[in-house]
Amino acid sequence: xxxxxxxxxxxxxxxxxxxxxxxxxxxxxxxxxxxxxxxxxxxxxxxxxxxxxxxxxxxxxxxxxxxxxxxxxxxxxxxxxxxxxxxxxxxxxxxxxxxxxxxxxxxxxxxxxxxxxxxxxxxxxxxxxxxxxxxxxxxxxxxxxxxxxxxxxxxxxxxxxxxxxxxxxxxxxxxxxxxxxxxxxxxxxxxxxxxxxxxxxxxxxxxxxxxxxxxxxxxxxxxxxxxxxxxxxxxxxxxxxxxxxxxxxxxxxxxxxxxxxxxxxxxxxxxxxxxxxxxxxxxxxxxxxxxxxxxxxxxxxxxxxxxxxxxxxxxxxxxxxxxxxxxxxxxxxxxxxxxxxxxxxxxxxxxxxxxxxxxxxxxxxxxxxxxxxxxxxxxxxxxxxxxxxxxxxxxxx
Numbered sequence: 001x002x003x004x005x006x007x008x009x010x011x012x013x014x015x016x017x018x019x020x021x022x023x024x025x026x027x028x029x030x031x032x033x034x035x036x037x038x039x040x041x042x043x044x045x046x047x048x049x050x051x052x053x054x055x056x057x058x059x060x061x062x063x064x065x066x067x068x069x070x071x072x073x074x075x076x077x078x079x080x081x082x083x084x085x086x087x088x089x090x091x092x093x094x095x096x097x098x099x100x101x102x103x104x105x106x107x108x109x110x111x112x113x114x115x116x117x118x119x120x121x122x123x124x125x126x127x128x129x130x131x132x133x134x135x136x137x138x139x140x141x142x143x144x145x146x147x148x149x150x151x152x153x154x155x156x157x158x159x160x161x162x163x164x165x166x167x168x169x170x171x172x173x174x175x176x177x178x179x180x181x182x183x184x185x186x187x188x189x190x191x192x193x194x195x196x197x198x199x200x201x202x203x204x205x206x207x208x209x210x211x212x213x214x215x216x217x218x219x220x221x222x223x224x225x226x227x228x229x230x231x232x233x234x235x236x237x238x239x240x241x242x243x244x245x246x247x248x249x250x251x252x253x254x255x256x257x258x259x260x261x262x263x264x265x266x267x268x269x270x271x272x273x274x275x276x277x278x279x280x281x282x283x284x285x286x287x288x289x290x291x292x293x294x295x296x297x298x299x300x301x302x303x304x305x306x307x308x309x310x311x312x313x314x315x316x317x318x319x320x321x322x323x324x325x326x327x328x329x330x331x332x333x334x335x336x337x338x339x340x341x342x343x344x345x346x347x348x349x350x351x352x353x354x355x356x357x358x359x360x361x362x363x364x365x366x367x368x369x370x371x372x373x374x375x376x377x378x379x380x381x382x383x384x385x386x387x388x389x390x391x392x393x394x395x396x397x
Contacts, residue, residue, distance in 0.1 A: 013055035025054035029062045082118035085109050098259045108159040112137050122167045125177040195337040212316040217282040218300040222332055225269055226339030229332040233308040235299040245271045253307045267358050270377035272384045346382035
């Protein structure tokens with residue numbers, strides 16, 4: 001039967017105790033693990049005949065355990081994943097990461113990543129640790145008993161991958177422990193296939209202009225330029241360059257908080273003369289109606305002069321969709337998908353498509369810089385011609 005440490009007789013030497021029955025000495029060492037920062041406890045029996053000799057042996061035992069557990073970390077101070085993640089969040093906040101994204105990152109780290117990997121030192125993380133973590137979180141269940149969706153788990157994987165990518169640079173690691181880490185294959189949502197065809201888009205725009213002129217200008221911008229809602233709603237009059245006939249998309253907003261665009265890219269889009277006329281007439285109407293937002297320079301302010309929220313057009317869009325018999329209600333992202341489909345039908349090349357859509361990927365960053373304003377103007381012109389934008393005063397649906 002194993003003898004407990006507390007059952008052994010103390011000696012004057014720390015970490016050395018004696019078994020009163022056998023006279024044998026027991027050695028014990030405690031130290032902070034260089035890999036996980038947890039306190040480790042190691043012990044073994046000694047063949048020493050005296051307590052002093054056992055104490056000397058204990059010093060060698062401690063050194064031996066350290067050699068077995070310790071993995072040199074170089075000159076940089078070692079940090080656990082929890083320590084690094086806290087600094088990483090602060091850095092992302094200072095860089096202007098959108099509040100919603102920051103909130104999602106913090107939630108994923110605090111609830112689903114750090115409880116499993118947070119105590120491990122960054123330089124001691126291995127690909128096996130990451131794979132085991134992925135297996136564990138894949139089996140987690142919600143408080144109500146249901147499983148987390150594959151989209152949710154894929155989001156956790158993406159956050160961990162982003163954090164570990166930055167640890168490679170920060171600590172000069174030779175290997176990224178997340179190398180080969182892949183998110184689960186997410187089934188394509190039925191909503192991902194929703195877009196308006198040419199005839200539907202023409203009818204949708206014409207009905208919006210006729211029945212909901214206050215919502216028509218922002219709807220037109222969303223449909224013919226593929227902007228995200230936050231990008232369109234954050235546009236100011238100063239973002240229009242009338243001389244160059246360009247629309248500058250340089251910011252976005254989430255619930256009234258202005259930040260950078262989702263992909264941190266600026267887009268300079270050519271303005272069609274007909275679209276520019278619609279925007280100018282809408283701004284003049286806002287000024288005449290003394291909308292506070294117009295005085296602030298907002299292109300598409302809400303009724304009370306603040307930044308428009310996505311739901312501000314929902315009822316109008318739903319009414320038009322019902323009359324059209326679509327069977328589903330159009331959203332801002334549906335209009336974005338419609339724009340991308342229009343680009344494809346207009347014969348616009350993939351590189352120009354991605355530049356206009358504002359998609360961000362490492363493989364396309366270099367290509368973006370090569371897409372000139374003439375190419376963009378031609379692409380937008382092709383889309384406008386394809387949609388055959390005409391003022392509803394001259395046509396009826």
